[in-house]
Amino acid sequence: MRFSALRVFREALTGHKGWTPTWRDPDPQPSYDIIIVGGGGHGLAAAYYLAKEFRRARIAVLERGWIGGGNVGRNTTIIRSNYLLDGNQPFYEFSMKLWEGLEQDFNYNAMVSQRGILNLFHTDAQRDAYTRRGNAMILHGADAELLDREQVRAMYPFLNFDHARFPIKGGLLQRRGGTARHDAVAWGYARGADEHGVDIIQNCAVTGFRIRNGRVLGVETTRGYIGALKVGIAVAGNSSTVMAMAGLRLPIESHVLQAFVTEGLKPVIDGVMTFGAGHFYVSQSDKGGLVFGGDIDGYNSYAQRGNLPVIEDVAEGGMALMPMIGRARLLRTWGGIMDMSMDGSPFIDRTPVEGLYFNGGWCYGGFKATPASGYCFAHLIARDEPHPTAVAYRLDRFRRGAMIDEKGQGAQPNLH
Amino acid sequence: MLIPHPILGLRDAQEFTYLGDAALIDRPDGLANPEAFHDYLYLRDNPAGIHRELWFHEQGDRSWIVVTRNTVTHEILGAVLAQDVARARGRSR
Structure with a gap:
């Protein structure tokens, strides 16, 4: 059974009786x-x-x-290829090209959305490191752009640009990165x-x-x-x-990694963003929830749930990057078990x-x-x-x- | 998680840093036996269930602890000083 707009239209007219498992x-x-x-x-x-x-x-x-x-x-x-x-x-x-x-x-809507991934940097040394990474990406056929502070501000004006300790100095942007369902x-x-x-x-x-x-x-x-x-x-x-x-x-050791989603909010983050001074990254789902995560809990685990210290750490990262996230209510947290290799x-x-x-x-x-x-x-x-x-x-x-x-x-x- | 420190009693796991499998106490001689050292450094049993592991009380009394913990439930079943474990295995210092 092939999915197509015509097929959806036809099924709509015939009572959706033609769909099969x-x-x-x-x-x-x-x-x-x-x-x-x-x-x-x-x-x-x-x-x-x-x-x-x-x-x-x-x-x-x-x-x-x-x-x-x-x-x-x-x-x-x-999804990204910024290694x-x-x-x-x-x-x-190669994975990015397959995405x-x-x-x-495979004739299926996986909601692949190349909304861009932005890795922020906060020091001159980090700018050098991200420049090097961007050059490596370009040499391997991927895309990368180095943005200065004002270019980042144009994308995300609400970020904490003048944080006393971790001011935002710019970011490395991969426009082909993004999310998928x-x-x-x-x-x-x-x-x-x-x-x-x-x-x-x-x-x-x-x-x-x-x-x-x-x-x-x-x-x-x-x-x-x-x-x-x-x-x-x-x-x-x-x-x-x-x-x-x-x-x-x-x-390999198995470790638990937690992730978080807030209540649905109006569109505010149209790409994926990572904080460069701590482990925090965030995007917004199509339903409006802010989806974010950070570090693994750090001890061997098969439990598919984590503990509160990492939740606090991730929340601190979020607050440092975009203070307004403190007004969003956390809807759900969950944990997955990672193969952490050596x-x-x-x-x-x-x-x-x-x-x-x-x-x-x-x-x-x-x-x-x-x-x-x-x-x-x-x-x-x-x-x-x-x-x-x-x-x-x-x-x-x-x-x-x-x-x-x-x-x-x-x-x-x-x-x- | 609360770790029952053998000297200080129940302490928040946040005060500790985690190293890994308590088998890391038994470091082989890498010059005499490189293959055993490879296994020591890179391979892990990584069990789902009871796991003996090294935690360091970094923001406390800075002692190494061997914690016995269930990796499926996070239940902590006991903790002893790592130096006692090492001495019991014939290490003198």
Whole structure:
């Protein structure tokens, strides 16, 4: 079923009786060519691109709960490609380009909105750092503009430009950055994968791997054993517990990241903005809520909820940047579980178990990566070689001294 | 979260900074065994459930604490001085 304006019009005239379920609800078959574990954004995108771009195969996505119920439904919906390092920027720019064609590609309204992302700076040194970052972005084919104080004031006159300690001196703007409707991204990929014959099997938790002579044969699940030639894992947040079932320890800690939304307000912030002197970023949803977030709580957690000190810290960041936010009432806070890796960068790689592939370690940057992550994971699984933009995302990079540490924090996951 | 400091009693977790898995107490000799040092530095068990972890009472008495905590519920099950843990493992200083 193809969505189009004509179709909506026709359904409106015929009592909306022609709409069918967006994806099937099949029972698992005894075996598949490829199983993707994890029905989140990355897993569904991987299945979609596998089926559509790489090869015709019998593919299943196994999801413990319902699809899109994990981090793809618990983020702040920002898309951007404003990284510095060689190992990251080409990948995120590839993702940005996929975002730009995504809705036409999978024929679903994911509300991709390139409303621009502005990283504010508050010191001369920070201006230098952001100039360097902007140049790196441009060299990798992305867009970047350095704005001075008055240009920022023209965009957001209500900011606290003359803060005694952190005056706003300008910002690095990526106009192609923005937001997307997070749930619709999962649904769009699920629908697209389903149309290409992928079985999406919900309420099916993987409880173990069947491995013989170093090769994966299939997965044990709550709905019985399912055989597979290849198994891809995309369960960020729970990567350590799932991969432990295959006997692997990962360079990852799980941490909780909180996010916040206020009551609906009239339009006030038309882009995405980040505070450069603390960890705070904000955008406004189409419903009017200010959506914002900050640091992770900083201790290992699988709880999907955080504690009050970080809420206070984020609120302080918001007050320092735009004091009027103090008049908005907080409607809701929530927490998601992040794979925090040892250098703040992700993994898309083979594992020591033949036929078992791993995608994870997304820290708190997984949403923007969804299209490229799915595409590169599909590329790796189908061809057994990494996609050119994801060659750096190897599990053995610490052993080789090839870390991709954007923040230069070292092997301390809660500081990335 | 409130951490039951072995000397000072219940203290707000905000007074502490977090390092990670208490296994970090047992640092191997990186020159004698680089592979073990790689695992020590970069790999973690990261369990969902009971986790023993190092917290530093930075804004308090500056002692290191080994806290036992459930990572699924955030329930804190106990806390001891890290120096006692290290001594029990044969470290003299």
